[in-house]
Amino acid sequence: MTINTASATAGHRPFEVDPSLPGISFGGVMRSELSKLKALRTTWWLSLIAIGLGTFIAGSVAVSYRSFGGNGDELALAEQGTAGAYFAMILLGSLGAIAMTTEYSTGAIRSSLTAVPRRTTLLIAKAFALTLWSAGVTLVMMLLGHLAVVLFSGELSLTAPFQDTEILSMYAATGLVVVLTTLMGFGLGVFLRSSAGAIVVLTLILFVVQMVLAIMYGVTEGAEWVEALLQIEYMALLDSFVSADAGAYGMVEPLEPWQGLLGILIWVAVPNILGWLSFSRRDA
Amino acid sequence: MITAENLRKRYGSKTAVDGISFQLAPGKVTGFLGPNGSGKSTTMRMAVGLDKPTSGSVTIGGKSFPQHAAPLRTVGAVLDAGATHPGRTGRGHLQVLAATHKISKKRVDEVIELTGLGAASRKRIKSYSLGMNQRLGIAAALLGDPAVLIFDEPVNGLDPEGVRWVRSLARDMAAEGRTVFVSSHLMSEMSQTADHLIVLGQGRIIADAPIGQLLDSGEQRVLVRTEKPADLRRALGAEGVSIEQTDAETLEVTGLDARSIGRRALETQVVLHELTPQRSTLEDEYMKLTGEHVEYRSGGQEDRS
Numbered sequence: 272m273t274i275n276t277a278s279a280t281a282g283h284r285p286f287e288v289d290p291s292l293p294g295i296s297f298g299g300v301m302r303s304e305l306s307k308l309k310a311l312r313t314t315w316w317l318s319l320i321a322i323g324l325g326t327f328i329a330g331s332v333a334v335s336y337r338s339f340g341g342n343g344d345e346l347a348l349a350e351q352g353t354a355g356a357y358f359a360m361i362l363l364g365s366l367g368a369i370a371m372t373t374e375y376s377t378g379a380i381r382s383s384l385t386a387v388p389r390r391t392t393l394l395i396a397k398a399f400a401l402t403l404w405s406a407g408v409t410l411v412m413m414l415l416g417h418l419a420v421v422l423f424s425g426e427l428s429l430t431a432p433f434q435d436t437e438i439l440s441m442y443a444a445t446g447l448v449v450v451l452t453t454l455m456g457f458g459l460g461v462f463l464r465s466s467a468g469a470i471v472v473l474t475l476i477l478f479v480v481q482m483v484l485a486i487m488y489g490v491t492e493g494a495e496w497v498e499a500l501l502q503i504e505y506m507a508l509l510d511s512f513v514s515a516d517a518g519a520y521g522m523v524e525p526l527e528p529w530q531g532l533l534g535i536l537i538w539v540a541v542p543n544i545l546g547w548l549s550f551s552r553r554d555a
Numbered sequence: 556m557i558t559a560e561n562l563r564k565r566y567g568s569k570t571a572v573d574g575i576s577f578q579l580a581p582g583k584v585t586g587f588l589g590p591n592g593s594g595k596s597t598t599m600r601m602a603v604g605l606d607k608p609t610s611g612s613v614t615i616g617g618k619s620f621p622q623h624a625a626p627l628r629t630v631g632a633v634l635d636a637g638a639t640h641p642g643r644t645g646r647g648h649l650q651v652l653a654a655t656h657k658i659s660k661k662r663v664d665e666v667i668e669l670t671g672l673g674a675a676s677r678k679r680i681k682s683y684s685l686g687m688n689q690r691l692g693i694a695a696a697l698l699g700d701p702a703v704l705i706f707d708e709p710v711n712g713l714d715p716e717g718v719r720w721v722r723s724l725a726r727d728m729a730a731e732g733r734t735v736f737v738s739s740h741l742m743s744e745m746s747q748t749a750d751h752l753i754v755l756g757q758g759r760i761i762a763d764a765p766i767g768q769l770l771d772s773g774e775q776r777v778l779v780r781t782e783k784p785a786d787l788r789r790a791l792g793a794e795g796v797s798i799e800q801t802d803a804e805t806l807e808v809t810g811l812d813a814r815s816i817g818r819r820a821l822e823t824q825v826v827l828h829e830l831t832p833q834r835s836t837l838e839d840e841y842m843k844l845t846g847e848h849v850e851y852r853s854g855g856q857e858d859r860s
């Protein structure tokens with residue numbers, strides 16, 4: 272065994288980092304987060320399925336509209352054509368959750384945090400990257416969906432959104448809701464740190480809560496508190512924000528569109544704030 | 556460059572790091588030695604802000620790690636092989652990290668070259684061996700050409716050639732004036748690389764000294780071979796001297812130096828065949844230091860004392 276006694280000769284000039292070299296920048300971190308997203312196969316699968324399903328559903332709606340002889344209500348037709356957005360919400364919401372939870376399940380979070388130890392910066396950059404990505408996917412999905420409706424229904428004109436502001440704002444609201452739901456999934460992922468957990472909770476919020484409340488509404492013979500819950504659960508809020516004939520098939524009066532949007536923002540903010548609090552405090 | 560002050564970390568009721576203070580100087584390789592579970596990784600994770608200290612602090616160049624404007628250029632850390640996404644390629648992993656600090660593609664190529672990842676850098680990480688994962692971790696640590704390097708058990712999983720490479724890398728980095736902090740649970744590993752040692756046992760520092768000094772501070776043993784061990788034993792016996800007979804004519808004496816033993820042998824007229832001062836090996840020192848501090852003792856260790 273050789274013994275190292277170099278300490279006696281140690282005492283070189285300390286190494287200096289050139290201060291002019293770039294440090295962390297928000298743009299850099301966001302680019303890094305975007306390339307992480309793009310490098311995940313799951314990202315491409317979920318996004319392609321969302322686009323494919325959205326377009327297919329729009330086409331199917333248009334075909335059945337035509338075969339049943341439509342009533343010429345362009346707005347209603349366009350809105351039915353966006354039904355695929357519900358699937359996009361669960362798909363992209365899951366992507367939002369996975370974007371965070373895979374960092375934990377793989378341990379990559381430790382590399383990420385040694386490059387970007389300011390946790391709030393990392394979190395916001397990730398949320399931005401997800402927003403950009405999901406907005407892009409939603410845009411493509413809705414463009415193709417619109418095209419499909421135009422082609423197969425023979426009713427809606429290609430330029431309808433630009434002639435009818437109601438159609439345009441319905442499209443915009445739908446797209447916005449998909450992006451916000453992606454961010455809700457992200458918040459759930461950050462808070463729960465588990466893909467399965469986050470996706471289950473997201474599914475409950477999107478597909479189960481309304482059903483359960485509806486059953487309770489029947490059982491309690493229309494109790495007021497159930498009625499209130501039915502108004503502020505996520506899907507009812509979506510309906511009141513997006514839909515022109517909101518509440519037409521519902522059991523309770525919908526809220527105003529602005530109230531709907533406010534409610535959605537709160538639903539999205541809660542898991543994100545909880546996630547941020549836990550992420551910025553807990554050990555990685 | 557790295558300063559810990561009363562650094563403590565508890566996980567639930569388990570105290571992993573128990574109020575340690577130390578300072579690491581640039582230009583040296585500081586070895587962080589301790590048995591498994593002694594708190595080395597926890598200390599290193601706290602140094603880069605992954606875990607929050609329960610109390611106390613650890614700073615790098617006077618600031619906590621997250622406060623640095625360019626973390627990757629300040630500290631390169633290899634904390635555990637496999638802190639990567641298995642679906643990404645090695646190069647992809649490095650590029651994702653490089654993007655955060657606008658580090659050039661050229662630098663990514665350089666560290667791939669430097670760590671010998673080569674063509675494997677274009678393969679998915681899930682196909683990597685433990686050794687390749689270590690090399691990728693080291694490549695990531697070198698990406699920002701940082702002033703401080705923190706390596707947690709870097710030679711785990713490396714082949715002998717890789718082990719030699721890591722050792723000389725650590726030495727070269729220190730020679731360039733960087734602060735190099737390398738942990739290991741193996742004394743033999745440290746004795747080949749480190750200038751200075753911090754020895755940890757159950758979350759407490761039990762030694763913090765230049766490696767040479769740790770050696771000298773060891774108790775001197777003297778090996779004596781004689782025709783009449785019983786007589787010599789009688790002659791040497793005194794307060795503070797302990798004598799162990801290892802075979803029919805061999806004694807191991809602690810508490811007396813070779814000169815005194817030789818003189819005493821002459822006085823008693825006992826013939827000596829051999830009189831050899833035994834420099835205690837670092838390994839012995841380590842066993843002695845951590846003897847009372849190991850959490851899980853393996854069966855055979857008792858009779859080493």
Ligand SMILES: Nc1ncnc2c1ncn2[C@@H]1O[C@H](COP(=O)(O)OP(=O)(O)O)[C@@H](O)[C@H]1O
Nearest residue numbers: 566569571589590591592593594595596597598
């Ligand atoms: N995240 C954690 N949760 C609970 N206990 C932990 C955690 N990390 C480490 N420990 C405990 O802290 C002690 C020190 O662990 P560690 O720092 O990994 O030691 P070393 O790296 O020296 O082997 C061990 O007893 C270990 O079980």
Ligand SMILES: [Mg+2]
Nearest residue numbers: 595596597707
């Ligand atoms: Mg360890």
